[in-house]
Amino acid sequence: MDFFKTRDDSYTAYSNRYRDYYHTLAGALEQARKLFLAPADISDGMNILDLGFGLGYNTAVALAECCELNILAIENEVDILKAIKSLPPPQGLEKEFAFLVKLHKKVTITDDKDNIVELLLGNALHLVPTLPTGFFDRIFFDPFSPERQP
Ligand SMILES: C[S@@+](CC[C@H](N)C(=O)[O-])C[C@H]1O[C@@H](n2cnc3c(N)ncnc32)[C@H](O)[C@@H]1O
Numbered sequence: 001m002d003f004f005k006t007r008d009d010s011y012t013a014y015s016n017r018y019r020d021y022y023h024t025l026a027g028a029l030e031q032a033r034k035l036f037l038a039p040a041d042i043s044d045g046m047n048i049l050d051l052g053f054g055l056g057y058n059t060a061v062a063l064a065e066c067c068e069l070n071i072l073a074i075e076n077e078v079d080i081l082k083a084i085k086s087l088p089p090p091q092g093l094e095k096e097f098a099f100l101v102k103l104h105k106k107v108t109i110t111d112d113k114d115n116i117v118e119l120l121l122g123n124a125l126h127l128v129p130t131l132p133t134g135f136f137d138r139i140f141f142d143p144f145s146p147e148r149q150p
Pocket residue numbers: 021022023032051052053054055056057058059074075076077080122123124125142143144145
């Protein structure tokens with residue numbers, strides 16, 4: 001998979017299926033921090049649903065900030081998960097991305113801060129109705145643009 005450098009020096013990928021980039025070209029890492037992490041106001045121990053896990057930027061910035069998070073990641077494309085190991089990690093998040101690489105071999109991983117990330121591989125439209133109501137404290141909802149994925 002090819003990666004494209006965005007304007008904050010972090011890298012994104014392009015989906016041929018959706019004909020869209022995984023992140024804004026203005027800055028993949030900045031998008032994760034400003035659009036997802038900052039407004040979510042997360043704290044230690046929260047249950048988080050990461051819908052459209054992709055390259056894992058939203059989860060990575062959360063892992064860097066907190067401990068004892070319980071993150072359930074939903075993703076339906078195996079290839080993007082495999083691509084994480086080739087992604088040049090953004091500066092300052094090398095440890096988090098080295099951790100997330102393990103997701104293509106194991107479905108549940110735990111880091112040295114007791115953050116747990118569990119991967120559910122499949123279509124969110126089918127998986128979300130099976131999840132417990134009222135369990136998640138925050139949801140990172142990150143599909144492709146509405147034009148590409150209405
Ligand atoms: C814009 S990208 C998300 C980028 C990602 N949050 C990141 O930080 O790298 C959208 C992601 O949602 C996934 N996706 C789209 N529709 C989905 C669905 N119905 N079920 C599960 N995953 C889906 C795509 O495969 C893609 O990885």
